[in-house]
Amino acid sequence: MNKLILRLGALSVLVFLLLAACAVEEKPALPVEALSVEMSEFKFQPANLSVYAGKEISLTLFNQGAVRHDFVILKRGVAAHTPFDPEAQKDAILFSASVEPQTGGNYGFTLPEAGTYEVICTVQGHLEAGMKARLTAVAP
Ligand SMILES: [Cu+2]
Structure with a gap:
């Protein structure tokens, strides 16, 4: 009984440290x-x-800008290299949505595995200008 209590105590300390x-x-x-x-x-x-x-995952996008932008999720582990050619590198793309200026839309996507995914805009020159984001998928 005491051993069980000790184990439970050690376990809760471990959980606390992890948190x-x-x-x-x-x-x-x-x-x-x-x-x-x-x-x-x-x-x-x-x-x-x-x-x-x-x-x-439900995704709402709005383009506040003056030119078209897109929201492209690359497959897990794929790092975007500039220049990114969406035609030549379409095998690397998991999800893609293109949004005209001053408009928006609702989309849906699912990330198959936990990990880090890069989000980029593939409109020419935009990734070069720093248009990217990081998407982290966490196991539910
Ligand atoms: Cu863009």
Whole structure:
């Protein structure tokens, strides 16, 4: 009985330490099932996104800018190299939505696995200008 209590005590200390370790990590906010992202020249706002892996995520996009932008999620582990050619590198693309200036739309996507995914705008010159974001998928 005492051994069990000791084990439970040790386990709760471990859980507490794990939670504390997560808390100090750079925080991309808590994972969500609905994202709202604004696009403009040349950024995504917010640029640090966190969602659940394996769940349908609802995405609302609005383009505040004066030119077309797109929201392209690359497959896990793919880093965007400039210049990014969406035709030549379409195997690297997981999800893509293109938004005309001063318009918006609702979309849905699912990230298959936990991990980090890059989001870029593939309109010529925009990635070069820094138009990218980081999307973290967390196991539910
Ligand atoms: Cu753009």
